[in-house]
Amino acid sequence: MNDKFSNSFNDLKEKLEKIESKLDEYLNSNDFENFSKSLEFRFSLLKEIEVYKENPETQNIVQDILKKDLEREKRIKEQFEKIKIQQLNLQKSKNAMKTGYLKVEENMSRHKINKSG
Structure with a gap:
């Protein structure tokens, strides 16, 4: 590889x-x-690095990204499941509060009727 290509490749590699690193950071903070x-942005970088696809180092970079993405996918699925469970619990709590409020309101109405009647 000549210097121009080498510099360009190294720049792309560094950006990737x-x-x-940023992807992991954002995933960890749920951003x-x-x-x-x-x-x-990474997709655009991968398009650029495609011209170096014959380079073994490029192939290693892509393989590493694939491995990391599989881990990220697993973590996202786990977080999604947690969110689904939280949403279900929130809905149950909301329904319980609504039911409880209606019972309190009903008891207060009965109390007023008994008091006046």
Whole structure:
């Protein structure tokens, strides 16, 4: 590889390493908006690095990204399941509060009727 290509490749590699780090950071902090934006940016970098696809180092980079993405996918699914459970519990709590409020309101109405009658 000549120097121009080498510099360009190394720049892309460095950017990919940084974005990979950011992806983990955003996932750990549940910042899915920036996580999504970073995935889009990474996709553009991967398009650029495609010209070096014959380079074994490029192949290693892509393999590492795939491994990390599988782990990320697993973590996202786990978080999604937790959110689903929390949502169900929240709905149950909401229904319980509503039912409890209606019973209190009904008892107060009976109390007023008994008191006046």
